[in-house]
Every structure is written in C-alpha cells, then in structure tokens.
C-alpha cells in the first residue's frame with residue numbers, strides 16, 4: 001500500500017511552503033487509495049507547542065487535507081532509544097564531546113583552508129581513558145558513522161542523484177541533553193510506519209543521503225524519495241524570511257478559498273497549466289508528480305485573488321447561503337443578492353461592502369455638470385416595488401426627457417446611486433436597494 005506522511009514540526013503555523021509538501025503527499029496517497037499520515041515532529045520539547053499542533057490540524061482541516069492517522073514523535077522516544085542501541089551495537093554510533101563553540105571553530109578553520117566543513121571525526125580517535133574523562137564531565141552528543149561511499153538514488157523529481165558521503169558530516173542523532181533529533185526519529189518512523197513515498201523540499205536532499213545509509217544500516221526498506229523545489233517570491237527572491245507572513249491561517253482570514261489555493265499549488269511549478277479545479281477529486285485526478293521540475297518555483301500570493309474570485313463566481317447560492325446570512329442579508333433577497341454580487345467580488349469578504357451599499361445606500365458621486373440631470377432623473381424614478389425591468393423603463397424615459405444616451409446617460413445614474421463607476425448590472429441591483437433616494 002502506498003503510504004505517505006506530512007511531518008511538520010509544531011514550532012510555528014503552517015505556511016505556503018509547508019502546504020506544498022502536505023498537498024503533494026496527500027495527493028499521492030489519495031490517488032493510490034493509500035494512507036496519508038500526519039506526523040507531528042515534536043521531539044524538541046522547548047519549541048514544540050500544542051497551540052501549533054492545533055493550528056496545523058485546523059489548517060489542514062480547512063483545506064480538506066484529511067489524514068488517516070496522526071502520530072506524535074514525542075510518544076515514540078523509547079523506540080528511538082532502541083534503534084540508537086541497535087546502531088551502537090553495530091559500531092555505527094559514536095559519542096562526541098566537542099562544544100558548539102569548538103565545532104564552530106573547526107568549521108571556520110576548514111573553510112579558511114578551502115576545505116569543506118565536514119566533521120573530522122576526532123571523537124573516534126579518543127582513547128578509552130580520554131572518553132571516560134570527558135563523559136564524567138558531561139554527556140556527549142551522538143553521531144551516526146557514515147560509510148564514506150557515494151550514495152545514489154533516483155529521485156522522483158530530481159532524477160538520478162549521487163552524493164559523496166565524504167562531503168557530509170556524520171549526522172548528530174542525539175544531542176548532549178539527550179534530545180533525539182529529527183534524522184533518527186524520522187527514519188525510525190518511516191520504517192515502522194511503512195512509509196513508501198517521501199516527498200519533501202529540496203532542502204532535505206543531503207538529509208536523504210544520510211538517511212538512506214541509516215535505513216540500510218538498520219535493515220529497513222527504502223522508500224522512494226522525491227524533493228520538490230522550494231518556493232521563491234515573484235522575482236525569484238528567497239521566501240524563507242517572508243514565510244511567516246504567508247501563513248495559511250492568514251490566507252484563510254483574508255478570504256482565500258481552499259479550492260483556489262489547492263488548485264494553484266497542485267500545479268504551480270509543473271508543466272501542466274495552473275487552472276481552477278471544481279473539486280478535490282479533480283485535483284487528485286489531475287496531479288502528476290513527474291511533471292514537476294527542479295527549478296525554484298515562483299509564488300505570488302496575489303495570484304490567489306483572481307483564482308478565488310473565479311471560484312466564487314461559479315458557486316450557487318446554496319454554497320454560500322450561510323456566508324450571505326452571516327452578514328445580515330434577509331433571506332427573501334439573499335439569493336438575488338448573491339446572484340447580483342458574485343461577479344463583483346474577489347473574496348467573500350467583499351460581500352459586506354455590497355450589503356452595506358444595498359442596505360444603506362452610497363455616498364453619491366455626481367459631477368457638477370450632471371447635477372441637474374440627476375435631479376431631474378431621480379424625480380422620474382417610479383414608486384417601489386421595483387423589478388428587473390425598472391432600470392430599463394426608467395432610463396428609457398430619462399433618455400426621452402433629457403436627450404442623453406449611452407454612457408452619458410447610464411454612468412452618471414450608476415455613480416449617483418452606487419457611488420462607483422463599476423459594479424453589478426444595474427437592472428438587477430436596483431430592485432435590491434433598500435433605500436431609494438428621492439432627491440439629490
């Protein structure tokens with residue numbers, strides 16, 4: 001069975017970059033009728049917060065990315081200790097005592113000498129006496145001993161990859177304070193949970209190389225690995241600093257629609273055109289990981305507005321009746337209200353502005369030279385109730401009486417009644433207006 005996982009660390013809210021990973025893994029699992037696991041990578045007790053776990057679930061819920069089961073790494077610490085012992089038993093796990101400052105100094109020296117900043121394994125050269133002396137002072141951190149060979153795999157997006165393990169530091173799997181780090185926890189989980197496909201950002205390529213060796217060392221089955229490109233801003237600038245402001249919860253608050261966001265992200269960076277999809281089923285059916293390229297993918301959050309608008313235009317009243325009711329539109333005009341406004345909104349938040357106009361009227365916009373014309377026209381406006389023919393009959397009479405036609409006739413009337421030069425069809429809008437001006 002195809003099994004994928006989305007593995008966020010609950011140290012912040014989900015942002016657009018996380019969504020890309022979550023969505024790809026979700027789509028692969030759903031397409032194959034497999035399993036999608038939400039794995040909470042919470043081995044860091046200080047930075048992991050329940051508030052973020054809740055936030056992550058809420059965002060995924062909002063988007064309809066339902067998971068089949070949830071796993072918490074913090075509940076699996078015993079298992080990680082077991083695997084650590086297994087690695088120790090094989091002579092592949094060794095304790096190091098350098099402080100962060102010493103390590104930093106070593107790295108700087110190597111860089112100064114034009115060498116790659118790879119850990120020099122001096123801990124392996126310690127005698128038993130030296131090691132005992134050091135460990136009586138403080139407990140050390142533990143590294144996995146990489147075999148210095150080339151690590152090769154066929155990446156689902158990047159193709160054939162080959163990384164020389166000698167160019168990579170032996171990864172630290174357990175910190176001096178005993179905290180299990182992501183790499184160890186992640187490979188244990190991927191093996192134990194039967195993960196078959198790992199899709200994550202290309203910032204994890206080097207991790208994958210070391211994880212392949214570790215998985216093999218403990219006799220696990222290798223999943224297939226794919227690394228999607230990272231998102232950049234519209235000009236190609238790195239997004240890392242802006243990601244905080246591209247949080248999914250902010251997009252939700254801004255009125256971006258899940259279907260718009262998912263349609264966009266399921267195609268952005270692929271050779272297929274980005275197009276609005278009508279349902280999750282369509283998104284699932286139309287997804288193809290093979291069509292994604294390795295080049296950084298430009299993301300512009302302003303693109304989400306037109307696609308949201310397009311999605312909303314296609315909705316029927318039943319789909320939005322609750323949103324319409326929530327802003328106070330009486331039920332007897334609610335459907336007409338939606339039909340009049342839906343082509344004139346970017347997000348559902350814009351409905352409030354239209355309701356305000358319909359309920360209370362607008363501040364009229366009347367040019368000096370139109371003053372008399374408007375005064376005359378408004379006197380000719382028939383008594384309520386209006387219907388969808390009122391605008392046509394009224395403006396025909398005004399045309400006869402004033403000799404105005406075309407834009408010179410319609411535009412000043414629209415601006416007088418709505419305070420705007422554009423907006424919904426006046427024939428449909430006029431019967432909805434709750435306050436009809438009788439004099440300007």
Ligand code: GLU
Pocket residue numbers: 007008009041182186199200204
């Ligand atoms: N918690 C890791 C991250 O958010 C998971 C990476 C992975 O998918 O293995 O970067």
